[in-house]
Amino acid sequence: MEGTSPGASAESPPRSSLEKKRRVDGEKSTTDELLAALIHKIDEMNSNLTSRLDTALGKIETNEKEISNLKEEQESCRFDIKQLQDQVNKQEKENMKLRERLVDLTAREMRNTAVFYGFPEGAENAGKCEQLIKEFAKSNMQMEGEVSIERAHRTGRIRPKPGPPRPVVVAFSRYTTRQTVISSARRYLKERPFQHNGKDHQIFVDEMLPVEVRESRRKLLPLKRKLKEEDPKRKVYFKYPARLFYRETESGKEVEYKQHTTR
Numbered sequence: 001m002e003g004t005s006p007g008a009s010a011e012s013p014p015r016s017s018l019e020k021k022r023r024v025d026g027e028k029s030t031t032d033e034l035l036a037a038l039i040h041k042i043d044e045m046n047s048n049l050t051s052r053l054d055t056a057l058g059k060i061e062t063n064e065k066e067i068s069n070l071k072e073e074q075e076s077c078r079f080d081i082k083q084l085q086d087q088v089n090k091q092e093k094e095n096m097k098l099r100e101r102l103v104d105l106t107a108r109e110m111r112n113t114a115v116f117y118g119f120p121e122g123a124e125n126a127g128k129c130e131q132l133i134k135e136f137a138k139s140n141m142q143m144e145g146e147v148s149i150e151r152a153h154r155t156g157r158i159r160p161k162p163g164p165p166r167p168v169v170v171a172f173s174r175y176t177t178r179q180t181v182i183s184s185a186r187r188y189l190k191e192r193p194f195q196h197n198g199k200d201h202q203i204f205v206d207e208m209l210p211v212e213v214r215e216s217r218r219k220l221l222p223l224k225r226k227l228k229e230e231d232p233k234r235k236v237y238f239k240y241p242a243r244l245f246y247r248e249t250e251s252g253k254e255v256e257y258k259q260h261t262t263r
Contacts, residue, residue, distance in 0.1 A: 099212075106210045107240065112150075113208040114178050116168040121158065123196050129153055129168050140192045140203070141184035148173035169208065182207060209241075216242035227257060 116133065124132040129152035137143040152170040159166070172178045185205035193200035209217075217238055227236045227246050235247040244257040 103210045103212050103241070107213060110208040110210070112173070112175050112178050113169060113171045114181055114205055115208050116170060116203060116205050117164075118201050118203040119165060119168055119194065120196050120199075120201055121165045123194070123201075124154075124168075127154075129170070133168065133170050136194060136203070137181060137184070140194065141181065141188050143180065143184055147181070148177055178207070181205060213241045220244050223257065 116136075119132065130149050133149060133152050134147050137147045150171045150173050152168060154166040155169045156166045170181075172181065182205055185203070189203050189205065194203045195201070220238075220242060224236050224238075224244060227234060227244075231249055233249045237245055239245055245254055246257060247254050
């Protein structure tokens with residue numbers, strides 16, 4: 001047959017078709033490989049994400065347990081703190097009672113003692129304070145009979161002039177004697193100063209009290225002055241430990257002054 005190459009089959013496809021088919025098959029194989037590789041990569045990514053997600057969920061669960069434990073510990077700490085606060089409050093109340101008891105015992109030890117302020121240094125002859133007080137009580141306070149004294153002495157350090165002289169602390173044998181001395185001092189000493197070396201010295205006598213009581217009374221002094229200014233004839237005085245009283249001028253009724261606070 002004319003136009004037919006020798007040895008070629010009449011039914012064989014053209015060479016260009018075979019090459020095209022081989023190229024298509026090759027491209028399909030490459031695409032399949034790429035697709036398989038992509039699917040494998042996606043599977044790896046999914047596996048990695050799943051692992052990371054499981055790890056994250058595990059950490060979240062662990063953190064939640066730790067938070068729960070911390071909350072329980074916090075509640076336990078709050079309970080412990082509340083108990084400690086209660087114990088501290090109880091201890092403070094007990095300490096306050098002990099301090100009040102100590103102040104009261106100290107005041108009882110001082111109940112026979114009075115303090116004389118204003119005697120110039122050297123007024124007592126050779127340190128004989130007891131003799132000074134006995135003579136002063138008779139001459140300036142109109143006290144009759146023997147003034148029984150257990151001991152008398154200066155207290156504190158000598159202050160440089162013109163500082164005030166050291167006070168004289170006097171322990172009387174009886175409480176009633178001390179009260180009589182204080183009463184007589186308030187009655188007479190304002191008009192009868194102590195004379196020493198040609199000079200007049202105003203003497204003031206007060207009961208001896210613990211520091212805590214004196215401080216409490218000191219805070220009430222402005223109120224005491226106010227009550228006195230309202231009625232100069234009114235008698236205003238303290239009672240132990242630091243209670244402020246006054247006596248009505250007309251009725252003579254004793255009234256305890258209590259400061260009212262407004263919130």
